[in-house]
Amino acid sequence: MPSSDSAVPSPSGKAATGLALALIGAIAFSGKAIIVKLAYRYGVDAVTLLMYRMLFALPIFAAMGWWASRGKSPLSRRDWLGIAWLGVTGYYLASFLDFAGLAYITASLERLILYLNPTLVVVLGWLLYGRVIRRGQVLGMAISYCGVVLVFGHEASLQGKDVAWGVLLVFLSAVSYAVYLVYSGEMVRRVGSLRLVGLATTVACVCCIAQFVVLRPLSAALVAPEVLGLSVLNAVFCTAVPVLLVMMAIERIGAGAAAQAGMIGPLSTILMGVWLLGEPFTLWVAAGTALVVTGIFVFTRMRN
DSSP states (O other): OOOGGGGSOOHHHHHHHHHHHHHHHHHHHHHHHHHHHHHHTTTOOHHHHHHHHHHHHHHHHHHHHHHHHTTSOOOOHHHHHHHHHHIIIIIIIHHHHHHHHTTTSOHHHHHHHHTTHHHHHHHHHHHHHOOOOOHHHHHHHHHHHHHHHHHHHHHHHHHOTHHHHHHHHHHHHHHHHHHHHHHHHHHHHHHOHHHHHHHHHHHHHHHHHHHHHHHSOGGGGOOOHHHHHHHHHHHIIIIIHHHHHHHHHHHHHHHHHHHHHTTHHHHHHHHHIIIIIOOOOOHHHHHHHHHHHHHHHHHHHTOO
């Protein structure tokens, strides 16, 4: 008779599953920029496109917040205010700036900029709390930022000064999300990660829909059917599903290993950009990507 332990996943099997979940989640996250660029071809603007993404994602995140809240103690007024603030800064503002920036730069450059997020978290920790930045981290940051500057310079020479505006918007998006990560630590301990993500993203969804109602006439909601289809894909497979996959991966292999697996993100974005968008893959892009990935690898290795 087989023992009852035979049904329990082995540590190696659990690690392999966690790694697979982290890789799939990173690739799915990176597909967001590709879908946004495809949707822009149908004449839609950032406000309308973001509204549809969040409209379709709203039921998923609201259900996530409800599910994670079952059996938990009610949230205090302070908790609700904190969740609302994090939802506005970490998801609404970051998403809007990202979508707006993608109208001016390639998906590859956008992903490289967003990949600098861990460095921004550390810099904010230094500015706000006086946390020490190690020399190895400074070296990693220098390498990765040189990679972004290299790709930026190449795109600016081809597409003109609008690239600088797009880079600024996406960089501010990364800063906004870094602010969310810095301030969410205490909230995660009090509320729980899944509950916080579900409720904060629900707040962001409502903000994006309200932004459209305020800034655009209702007739602007009449878009091509392709935009609706792409928005559903974005909401489900590039927004909600990756969040769950990465959280499941962290439970199995830890945050550090999941972050390392996330290094596939820029590479997958570049490959999909070349394949689906016809973006050029040049020596400059390859060199810049190599510098960014190497720099972030050095940076994360020096954090502990």
